[in-house]
Amino acid sequence: MDFLNALVALSNFVLIPAVAYGSQLALGALGVTLIYGILRFSNFAHGDTMAFGTMTVILFTWLFQSWGISLGPLPTALLAIPFGIAATAVLVLATDRVVYRFYRAQKAKPVVFVIVSIGVMFIYNGLTRFVLGADDQRFADGERFIINVREFRELTGLSEGLGIKTTQGITVITAVIVVAVLFWFLNSTRTGKSMRAYSDNEDLALLSGINPERVVMVTWLIVAALITVAGTLYGLDKSYKPFTYFQLLLPIFASAIVGGLGSPLGAIAGGFVIAFSEVGITYAWKKVLGYLLPESLEPSGLVQLLATEYKFAVSFIILVAVLLFRPTGLFRGKSV
Amino acid sequence: MIRVENLHRHFGAFRAVDGASLEIAKGSITGLVGPNGAGKTTLFNVIAGALEPTSGTVIMDGEDITGLPPHELFHKGLLRTFQIAHEFSSMTCRENLMMVPGGQSGERLWNTWVGRKRIAEEERALAAKADEVLEFLTISHLADHPAGAISGGQKKLLELGRTMMVDAKIVFLDEVGAGVNRTLLNTIADTIVRLNAERGYTFCVIEHDMDFIGRICDPVIVMAEGKKLAEGTLDEIKANEAVIEAYLGTGLKNKEALA
Numbered sequence: 001m002d003f004l005n006a007l008v009a010l011s012n013f014v015l016i017p018a019v020a021y022g023s024q025l026a027l028g029a030l031g032v033t034l035i036y037g038i039l040r041f042s043n044f045a046h047g048d049t050m051a052f053g054t055m056t057v058i059l060f061t062w063l064f065q066s067w068g069i070s071l072g073p074l075p076t077a078l079l080a081i082p083f084g085i086a087a088t089a090v091l092v093l094a095t096d097r098v099v100y101r102f103y104r105a106q107k108a109k110p111v112v113f114v115i116v117s118i119g120v121m122f123i124y125n126g127l128t129r130f131v132l133g134a135d136d137q138r139f140a141d142g143e144r145f146i147i148n149v150r151e152f153r154e155l156t157g158l159s160e161g162l163g164i165k166t167t168q169g170i171t172v173i174t175a176v177i178v179v180a181v182l183f184w185f186l187n188s189t190r191t192g193k194s195m196r197a198y199s200d201n202e203d204l205a206l207l208s209g210i211n212p213e214r215v216v217m218v219t220w221l222i223v224a225a226l227i228t229v230a231g232t233l234y235g236l237d238k239s240y241k242p243f244t245y246f247q248l249l250l251p252i253f254a255s256a257i258v259g260g261l262g263s264p265l266g267a268i269a270g271g272f273v274i275a276f277s278e279v280g281i282t283y284a285w286k287k288v289l290g291y292l293l294p295e296s297l298e299p300s301g302l303v304q305l306l307a308t309e310y311k312f313a314v315s316f317i318i319l320v321a322v323l324l325f326r327p328t329g330l331f332r333g334k335s336v
Numbered sequence: 337m338i339r340v341e342n343l344h345r346h347f348g349a350f351r352a353v354d355g356a357s358l359e360i361a362k363g364s365i366t367g368l369v370g371p372n373g374a375g376k377t378t379l380f381n382v383i384a385g386a387l388e389p390t391s392g393t394v395i396m397d398g399e400d401i402t403g404l405p406p407h408e409l410f411h412k413g414l415l416r417t418f419q420i421a422h423e424f425s426s427m428t429c430r431e432n433l434m435m436v437p438g439g440q441s442g443e444r445l446w447n448t449w450v451g452r453k454r455i456a457e458e459e460r461a462l463a464a465k466a467d468e469v470l471e472f473l474t475i476s477h478l479a480d481h482p483a484g485a486i487s488g489g490q491k492k493l494l495e496l497g498r499t500m501m502v503d504a505k506i507v508f509l510d511e512v513g514a515g516v517n518r519t520l521l522n523t524i525a526d527t528i529v530r531l532n533a534e535r536g537y538t539f540c541v542i543e544h545d546m547d548f549i550g551r552i553c554d555p556v557i558v559m560a561e562g563k564k565l566a567e568g569t570l571d572e573i574k575a576n577e578a579v580i581e582a583y584l585g586t587g588l589k590n591k592e593a594l595a
């Protein structure tokens with residue numbers, strides 16, 4: 001019984017939240033990795049692009065709600081996602097046309113692109129704050145739980161309860177679908193193969209007659225989709241706040257780098273490594289250990305390795321460790 | 337076919353190509369020789385759009401193509417191979433070749449979802465074509481191997497194979513023969529001659545192997561210190577004082593190469 005209780009507590013507080021968070025990071029990191037693989041720079045505007053995408057989804061959600069449209073038990077935001085993606089796609093393509101293309105024509109060094117992306121970040125940053133403000137926004141509606149803690153307790157008779165939020169379920173299912181479509185696209189379609197070829201060897205891709213501008217455009221479209229979905233899922237699960245999204249840049253980059261920059265598979269693995277580390281290290285293990293250990297050994301403290309306020313330190317430490325010991329990451333991406 | 341006029345490419349103060357002017361006649365197999373560091377590869381890079389020229393012009397069939405990017409030159413029928421073989425390392429050899437005719441209808445995002453049937457047909461035709469080319473190059477057993485894991489000589493063959501995937505007008509070959517065994521070298525020579533005769537490819541061939549040059553090239557252009565030094569048949573060139581001087585000036589190894 002104690003063991004089951006421990007397992008339930010572990011699932012409730014660590015496994016399920018980490019899987020949901022990991023899925024969100026993975027989608028974010030896929031965007032970073034695609035941009036790195038194709039445009040060959042680290043896009044610092046990624047977090048704020050995510051904020052922009054989520055913001056447009058929220059605005060459309062509100063619009064639909066005001067029209068009385070809803071998805072019943074599911075959040076209305078799901079309906080708004082395609083519109084958010086379209087708006088984000090317009091934004092990033094316009095940015096590419098006005099800003100990045102100029103530097104591509106100059107054959108600017110990656111570090112120039114990085115700095116430019118920081119400038120873009122500030123502009124997006126101002127844009128989202130101008131439109132929707134800097135405050136917290138909640139936009140999740142519909143059924144809150146798939147499995148509710150109290151019902152679970154009554155059903156199983158365990159003293160620990162297990163709750164699965166609708167948003168967590170949706171996050172995982174959406175992430176699986178998006179990743180499946182992305183991999184099918186990259187591996188089986190001509191456009192996807194051109195992207196892989198371009199990422200692998202730019203000179204040869206050009207020589208093979210592949211149009212770089214088209215590859216770049218498709219990449220931005222995919223990134224807009226990935227990032228809007230990631231941001232919306234995160235916002236549904238937690239809440240939307242521009243500053244939080246900016247802060248997500250660190251765990252997202254850590255995920256992409258841990259997995260190996262340029263490797264889509266790595267981005268996914270990296271997302272889960274970071275999510276599990278972050279949740280695991282900031283969780284107070286007292287409860288779980290209490291069930292598992294004999295009474296005499298029961299911990300008196302919280303057994304929390306790091307206070308939640310410092311959760312970003314986890315990504316940072318993992319990032320530094322990976323860069324020191326295995327700069328190409330788990331899946332042998334490009335060294336940074 | 338190709339006319340290069342007073343072409344310069346400098347790296348800082350160093351003049352890798354220093355006022356080169358030369359012409360490649362339509363239907364010819366023109367050899368390009370010269371000591372190491374003469375600027376041959378740099379000249380190719382500038383003509384094929386990999387490097388911007390410092391100054392000068394490149395004309396193809398009367399049209400100024402100076403500084404056009406490689407993918408546009410590709411669609412004009414200008415192809416090249418790399419001295420150091422390039423490949424898409426994560427793809428198989430067949431897939432490598434199938435990438436070549438860029439600009440397929442499958443590359444338009446829209447068609448990925450709509451014109452699926454036509455794309456499937458295109459892909460089938462491409463795969464068949466790629467297999468034919470691999471067969472021709474005697475490496476059909478490598479079709480499903482990742483291209484990153486084949487030998488240096490085999491990569492050179494794959495480079496040559498790329499140029500056979502489409503109907504090119506002019507192909508620049510940068511030491512395709514280096515690192516390839518004798519038998520295969522003969523096959524390559526035959527291939528070049530055949531592509532020239534049957535499909536009307538014009539070639540410009542960089543090679544250090546004078547036997548190879550002598551077998552297939554006429555005329556031969558000699559480059560030294562970034563300029564054209566001489567042009568003629570191989571025998572004429574071997575007798576040219578300035579050419580001997582240029583090779584001697586760069587050490588014994590090159591003199592033997594010329595012998």
Ligand SMILES: Nc1ncnc2c1ncn2[C@@H]1O[C@H](COP(=O)(O)OP(=O)(O)OP(=O)(O)O)[C@@H](O)[C@H]1O
Nearest residue numbers: 347350352370371372373374375376377378379419
């Ligand atoms: N990117 C570069 N930056 C600086 N110098 C360069 C660069 N590329 C070539 N060079 C210099 O230009 C000169 C000509 O090089 P190139 O590769 O064109 O010679 P090559 O005739 O092809 O020689 P080889 O027969 O050895 O291939 C060399 O001295 C080389 O060091």
Ligand SMILES: [Mg+2]
Nearest residue numbers: 376377378419
């Ligand atoms: Mg060379």
